[in-house]
Amino acid sequence: MTCPFLEYRSETSDRQFDESRAYCEAAKQFIQPMRADICNDRYELAHDQHCEIYLEHADEVPAGYGNTGQPASDLQWLLYLAGDPVIITAALTGGVQGKEATPHLPETPEEIGKAAAEAEEADASVVHVHAQKDNGERTFATGCFQEIDDEIRQQADDVISQHSTPSQARANLNL
Numbered sequence: 070m071t072c073p074f075l076e077y078r079s080e081t082s083d084r085q086f087d088e089s090r091a092y093c094e095a096a097k098q099f100i101q102p103m104r105a106d107i108c109n110d111r112y113e114l115a116h117d118q119h120c121e122i123y124l125e126h127a128d129e130v131p132a133g134y135g136n137t138g139q140p141a142s143d144l145q146w147l148l149y150l151a152g153d154p155v156i157i158t159a160a161l162t163g164g165v166q167g168k169e170a171t172p173h174l175p176e177t178p179e180e181i182g183k184a185a186a187e188a189e190e191a192d193a194s195v196v197h198v199h200a201q202k203d204n205g206e207r208t209f210a211t212g213c214f215q216e217i218d219d220e221i222r223q224q225a226d227d228v229i230s231q232h233s234t235p236s237q238a239r240a241n242l243n244l
């Protein structure tokens with residue numbers, strides 16, 4: 070588990086870096102790459118056992134965030150409950166599955182637009198969508214995503230539409 074005080078920053082007030090660097094929010098300073106192994110709990114290191122800075126600031130960690138064995142998604146939820154701002158992304162569609170998996174899964178652009186509006190109502194800021202052809206096959210065709218986006222724009226107010234992309238490089242955008 071990553072230390073809750075660890076951030077990656079690509080700039081300071083007067084400098085910019087090509088690659089973001091590890092920054093400790095507890096110590097308010099950038100940290101050396103070797104120490105970042107502790108921050109990221111690599112190589113059997115553990116921030117809550119081996120970092121003196123963490124141990125000094127452990128009481129500032131939001132309740133429930135610790136080496137509890139909880140999955141990261143639960144920990145993000147605990148941070149949200151503790152008052153940290155979060156960005157919620159709702160994955161609306163199945164990447165492979167369709168209504169054969171559950172009748173509640175939106176497939177058509179109209180259904181996806183409606184689901185986006187409902188997700189927005191539930192405080193999501195981003196909707197992640199997959200597109201499929203009429204025969205149910207997955208597609209990355211720009212026209213299909215355009216239809217989905219048009220419906221999302223029409224039915225939702227102000228959500229970001231995040232398209233699924235192929236996991237492999239494909240030159241033909243009409244797949």
Ligand code: SF4
Pocket residue numbers: 072073074075076092093094095096100104105107108116120121122123124
């Ligand atoms: S492990 Fe220590 S140095 Fe790294 S981010 Fe946490 S408190 Fe800071």
